[in-house]
């Protein structure tokens with residue numbers, strides 16, 4: 604039994620009776636360089652636009668990326684409320700919103716990617732700029748003393764880019780992994796997404812041998828930044844809460860580059876996007892490791908913040924509840 608397992612085994616509960624919460628807190632302990640008593644969290648939302656929206660893969664206005672990112676900074680988006688309710692500080696990182704003035708932290712690579720039906724979504728240089736912005740945020744948080752990060756994203760069209768990346772990375776069938784995204788009730792969108800992705804894959808095959816090349820050709824700045832942030836978490840030994848489909852695809856990419864990244868990733872919820880299971884599998888995460896089944900499909904990191912609140916409750920419990928040894932050492936009046 605290692606230190607992490609001993610911490611949960613000593614609690615005055617029937618062995619294993621806190622289920623997945625015990626496994627998650629053990630994962631947290633193993634990811635940390637030492638056993639901290641409290642979580643110091645920070646949540647980053649990487650926001651960017653996707654040129655592929657002009658190909659008919661969404662029914663929502665592209666401007667929602669900008670409007671909702673701004674709403675996040677003003678404190679009225681779902682993620683703002685989730686973070687505030689749980690006392691989690693957060694920031695929006697603009698890695699490519701289609702607007703002149705940046706929203707939140709300005710790391711804008713370009714005002715959106717290019718439509719990948721016409722050319723690769725971004726240049727190599729742009730890929731690394733977004734990737735480095737993600738890594739930089741992890742370094743910032745580390746310097747501020749944070750010991751658990753969580754990641755979310757905002758970007759109309761990013762379920763198409765994520766599905767495209769996952770399809771090329773794993774070979775998973777587009778019939779099984781393509782979903783509605785933010786467009787429920789629009790089956791024509793799902794059909795169009797499959798068409799667009801299939802056409803792009805044929806076009807860029809030689810450029811997409813490694814995850815970096817895949818994200819560059821058919822991904823987005825948000826996915827590149829998430830991948831860079833997750834790689835940095837591995838390098839700096841900071842665990843992070845995973846959110847939904849887009850973050851899971853970024854993790855699948857990072858895990859392909861460095862499989863040990865998955866040891867830093869704590870799953871939160873099972874997104875309703877059908878590709879979620881496939882993305883987790885590609886990252887080496889079993890569905891039974893995912894604690895929340897709540898039909899969420901919002902993104903922004905909302906599921907991650909819920910997961911974080913459960914983990915924080917569990918960490919408090921591990922340190923504050925009576926141990927079995929303490930419990931049994933107390934004299935029992937009835938037995939005398």
Ligand SMILES: O=C(O)c1ccc[n+]([C@@H]2O[C@H](COP(=O)([O-])O)[C@@H](O)[C@H]2O)c1
Pocket residue numbers: 660661663756757758759760761762763783784785786846847848849850874875876899900901902903
């Ligand atoms: O995280 C998820 O699992 C998730 C599933 C469906 C939609 N989303 C969010 O919806 C947007 C992308 O949807 P779409 O249809 O525009 O590709 C983007 O802003 C995501 O944050 C997120």
Ligand SMILES: Cc1cc2nc[nH]c2cc1C
Pocket residue numbers: 663667671756757758785901902903
């Ligand atoms: C309103 C809205 C909010 C979102 N948050 C994340 N993706 C989103 C998509 C839409 C459309």
